[in-house]
Amino acid sequence: MKTTVAKFGGTSLASAAQFRKVKAIVMGDPARRIVVASAPGKRFPEDVKVTDLLLKCYGEAAGGHPFEATLEAVHRRFREIVAELGIDFPLEAEIAALRDSLQREPERNYVLSRGEYLNSRILAAYLGFTFVDPEWCVCFDAAGKLDAPMTKRTMSAALRPLGNAVIAGFYGADATGRIHTFSRGGSDVTGSLAAAAINADLYENWTDVSGLMAADPHIVSAPKAVRYVSYRELRTLSYMGASVLHTDAVLPVADLDIPINIRNTDRPDDAGTTIVRKLPKGETKYPIIGVAGRVGMSVIQVEKVMVSDESGFTAIMLDILKNRQIPFEQCLTGIDTVTVVIRSDVLAPYKEELFAEIRGKLNPDYLGLTEHLSMIAVIGERGTESCDANVRVLQALAGVNMPISTINQGAGKLNLLVGVPEDRYEEAIRAIYATIDEL
Numbered sequence: 145m146k147t148t149v150a151k152f153g154g155t156s157l158a159s160a161a162q163f164r165k166v167k168a169i170v171m172g173d174p175a176r177r178i179v180v181a182s183a184p185g186k187r188f189p190e191d192v193k194v195t196d197l198l199l200k201c202y203g204e205a206a207g208g209h210p211f212e213a214t215l216e217a218v219h220r221r222f223r224e225i226v227a228e229l230g231i232d233f234p235l236e237a238e239i240a241a242l243r244d245s246l247q248r249e250p251e252r253n254y255v256l257s258r259g260e261y262l263n264s265r266i267l268a269a270y271l272g273f274t275f276v277d278p279e280w281c282v283c284f285d286a287a288g289k290l291d292a293p294m295t296k297r298t299m300s301a302a303l304r305p306l307g308n309a310v311i312a313g314f315y316g317a318d319a320t321g322r323i324h325t326f327s328r329g330g331s332d333v334t335g336s337l338a339a340a341a342i343n344a345d346l347y348e349n350w351t352d353v354s355g356l357m358a359a360d361p362h363i364v365s366a367p368k369a370v371r372y373v374s375y376r377e378l379r380t381l382s383y384m385g386a387s388v389l390h391t392d393a394v395l396p397v398a399d400l401d402i403p404i405n406i407r408n409t410d411r412p413d414d415a416g417t418t419i420v421r422k423l424p425k426g427e428t429k430y431p432i433i434g435v436a437g438r439v440g441m442s443v444i445q446v447e448k449v450m451v452s453d454e455s456g457f458t459a460i461m462l463d464i465l466k467n468r469q470i471p472f473e474q475c476l477t478g479i480d481t482v483t484v485v486i487r488s489d490v491l492a493p494y495k496e497e498l499f500a501e502i503r504g505k506l507n508p509d510y511l512g513l514t515e516h517l518s519m520i521a522v523i524g525e526r527g528t529e530s531c532d533a534n535v536r537v538l539q540a541l542a543g544v545n546m547p548i549s550t551i552n553q554g555a556g557k558l559n560l561l562v563g564v565p566e567d568r569y570e571e572a573i574r575a576i577y578a579t580i581d582e583l
């Protein structure tokens with residue numbers, strides 16, 4: 145029988161009404177044997193996530209301030225869920241234990257993890273599944289770094305014998321039993337680790353959107369949903385700011401070729417986006433899967449005649465950056481120029497000294513800085529292979545008279561990166577989207 149690991153995010157488990165939807169989804173497919181749960185998230189835009197309440201509670205307790213009102217807000221969230229679902233759950237005792245730990249010796253990660261712990265126990269009781277505490281099987285070292293091989297072994301041993309189980313997301317423990325958490329949004333990582341541990345056929349990630357959109361919906365109205373995306377494309381999209389999944393959630397399943405399906409708990413009939421290693425043949429409707437970008441970029445341009453004949457010129461330039469640990473986004477070399485794209489906030493503190501050193505060491509004929517740029521990535525393993533797609537993108541930009549500061553496409557051809565002025569970023573995205581929409 146096939147096995148699916150189904151992870152439900154905070155909004156999917158924010159209230160009793162959402163729990164009911166989750167139950168219908170889980171019961172709707174017997175393959176959904178292992179469920180991973182987040183803490184209750186926002187029920188409405190101004191609402192506060194339980195993890196944020198816990199963080200506040202910890203801050204108050206650690207600072208010696210009263211925390212009872214914040215703890216009561218956490219208690220209320222769970223009380224409502226338990227009461228509305230009508231399940232038998234020892235909530236009072238659990239909250240008393242949390243209060244006790246806050247009074248005695250508040251431990252940040254322990255406090256933060258209680259949202260997932262309680263929500264998963266409640267969900268397990270509601271579904272009639274076994275509760276698995278990641279404290280026993282998601283293994284961290286003493287410094288708080290995940291021990292991936294150990295986690296795989298321990299999780300596999302914990303989950304394989306169970307018919308159905310709910311495991312709490314976001315945290316684990318070290319050998320001394322001390323709780324550690326992933327970074328925020330880390331229940332995605334737990335889901336991925338669980339899918340890898342039991343070699344699941346599918347990792348479903350249930351959230352509040354029907355997958356990835358081909359462009360930012362704040363910029364383009366009603367962009368297309370992306371049906372399939374490769375792990376590599378996803379990596380570029382996330383780097384460019386499109387966030388649907390924690391970045392560390394890809395690796396464990398990608399290694400084993402387990403697809404990740406992003407689904408919407410509020411619209412369970414939507415197919416969502418499936419993240420795969422290789423795009424299925426004939427299934428990829430759009431050769432270009434999306435357009436995304438980042439504002440706040442600067443470009444340093446160093447020109448010197450015969451640069452391409454001078455070995456080590458670019459290396460010296462990059463060394464100057466490396467010595468100050470300044471990461472760069474792109475480095476383009478031409479016949480007589482070296483162009484480096486850097487995030488403006490990263491560059492700001494070093495601007496003067498950096499320019500002095502470039503002048504001193506490289507003695508350029510021209511040294512320029514262009515600020516307030518944005519970098520746009522047109523992404524698609526297949527689309528950007530064809531020259532037609534690139535022509536269309538550049539034509540779209542020319543059509544709106546967009547000045548282009550840089551164009552970059554490496555041999556990998558996964559994406560075409562174009563630099564345009566920051567104040568025309570949204571216009572450029574819309575123009576490009578309009579043309580890839582037809583592809």
Ligand code: ASP
Binds near residue numbers: 193313327329331332
């Ligand atoms: N509850 C945690 C957070 O809000 C982890 C998660 O939801 O994945 O970041």
